[in-house]
Amino acid sequence: MKLGIVGATGEVGRKMLKVLEEYKVKVDEIRLFASERSAGKEMFFNGQKLIVEKLSEETLKEGFDYFLFSAGASVSKKFAPIAAESGATVIDNSSAFRMELDIPLVVPEINAHLLKEYRGIVANPNCSTIQMVLALYKLHERYKIKEIVVSTYQSVSGAGYKGINELLEQENGSKEFQIFPKQILHNVIPFIGSIEENGFTTEEMKMINETRKILNDPSINVFPTTVRVPVLYGHSESVFVTFEKEYESLDVVKQTIASGENVKVVDEIITPIDVEDSDITFVCRVRAFDTKSVMFWNVADNIRVGAATNAVRILVKHSAMNGVM
Numbered sequence: 001m002k003l004g005i006v007g008a009t010g011e012v013g014r015k016m017l018k019v020l021e022e023y024k025v026k027v028d029e030i031r032l033f034a035s036e037r038s039a040g041k042e043m044f045f046n047g048q049k050l051i052v053e054k055l056s057e058e059t060l061k062e063g064f065d066y067f068l069f070s071a072g073a074s075v076s077k078k079f080a081p082i083a084a085e086s087g088a089t090v091i092d093n094s095s096a097f098r099m100e101l102d103i104p105l106v107v108p109e110i111n112a113h114l115l116k117e118y119r120g121i122v123a124n125p126n127c128s129t130i131q132m133v134l135a136l137y138k139l140h141e142r143y144k145i146k147e148i149v150v151s152t153y154q155s156v157s158g159a160g161y162k163g164i165n166e167l168l169e170q171e172n173g174s175k176e177f178q179i180f181p182k183q184i185l186h187n188v189i190p191f192i193g194s195i196e197e198n199g200f201t202t203e204e205m206k207m208i209n210e211t212r213k214i215l216n217d218p219s220i221n222v223f224p225t226t227v228r229v230p231v232l233y234g235h236s237e238s239v240f241v242t243f244e245k246e247y248e249s250l251d252v253v254k255q256t257i258a259s260g261e262n263v264k265v266v267d268e269i270i271t272p273i274d275v276e277d278s279d280i281t282f283v284c285r286v287r288a289f290d291t292k293s294v295m296f297w298n299v300a301d302n303i304r305v306g307a308a309t310n311a312v313r314i315l316v317k318h319s320a321m322n323g324v325m
């Protein structure tokens with residue numbers, strides 16, 4: 001397998017390399033790409049030294065089987081189609097193609113079947129959406145979800161290495177902010193992305209549209225409030241969900257959530273620090289007043305579950321299903 005990583009020096013790109021190593025993905029050749037800023041930088045994969053290259057159209061055409069793209073939507077829009085037209089399967093972490101009708105939006109635990117005999121661009125969903133649908137998909141299969149009300153508590157790493165640096169610099173006394181719309185240190189910012197005409201933000205619209213696409217049900221109503229909090233890694237969500245069918249008991253609800261792949265329901269309280277570097281979506285505080293709605297708290301590592309691990313899992317499934325080795 002010949003693999004390229006675009007955005008290899010970023011938060012998600014670096015974690016992709018780590019997850020590929022941990023999952024022992026067999027790669028014959030791997031090349032790393034970033035912007036001019038990082039060209040020439042040394043990185044390591046399985047102990048092998050690699051030099052980061054500046055991304056160019058020409059290199060994308062050099063017979064790659066797969067690309068993992070993680071360099072933002074504008075880079076993906078320009079370069080991913082070129083890579084796909086040259087025969088590679090592109091797994092794209094950005095928002096560029098997620099809502100295109102003919103592009104699969106994949107969380108492998110839920111809809112890996114879409115990868116069978118597929119070539120081209122595969123979209124990786126938004127991080128907050130991935131951990132929410134992982135906690136919900138088994139409930140949807142069993143009770144059919146009508147409505148989801150969700151508030152997110154999203155870490156600064158969701159905005160990449162520049163988001164992390166902004167919080168760390170404010171911890172060291174800086175009063176400046178560029179990445180976030182207000183000071184994030186000692187604060188909570190109740191919107192992520194830009195506010196659209198309908199009052200919802202771009203990040204919230206992603207949660208609405210992507211949830212419907214992944215769960216393959218446009219009738220689900222999603223009401224998100226996306227919030228940035230001064231946490232380094234790990235997104236949390238408070239989720240309230242209503243169903244068409246009545247459920248048997250809260251215990252059965254818990255068992256149903258936990259029957260999801262890579263999802264754990266726990267009795268103890270889980271916080272972002274507890275899940276750093278984990279590939280599991282954790283659910284706790286499952287509670288209710290009736291048998292047609294339920295509330296819970298869910299936490300996952302946004303860089304892994306919400307990005308790098310999901311992308312690597314897509315790659316592993318796609319290569320196994322389609323015999324690309």
Ligand SMILES: NC(=O)c1ccc[n+]([C@@H]2O[C@H](COP(=O)([O-])OP(=O)(O)OC[C@H]3O[C@@H](n4cnc5c(N)ncnc54)[C@H](OP(=O)(O)O)[C@@H]3O)[C@@H](O)[C@H]2O)c1
Pocket residue numbers: 006007008009010011012013033034035036037038039055069070071072073075093094095125126127157158159160161162302303306307
């Ligand atoms: N962080 C998350 O939780 C998360 C979750 C899901 C999806 N995503 C998505 O994943 C992507 C990357 O996020 P991130 O958090 O890893 O961001 P990041 O830490 O800011 O890293 C961005 C990467 O893109 C590269 N890059 C920037 N401009 C480029 C260009 N013109 N040509 C080639 N490479 C370029 C950067 O290279 P340099 O080193 O040269 O700057 C760096 O490797 C984004 O689309 C983001 O929306 C992120």
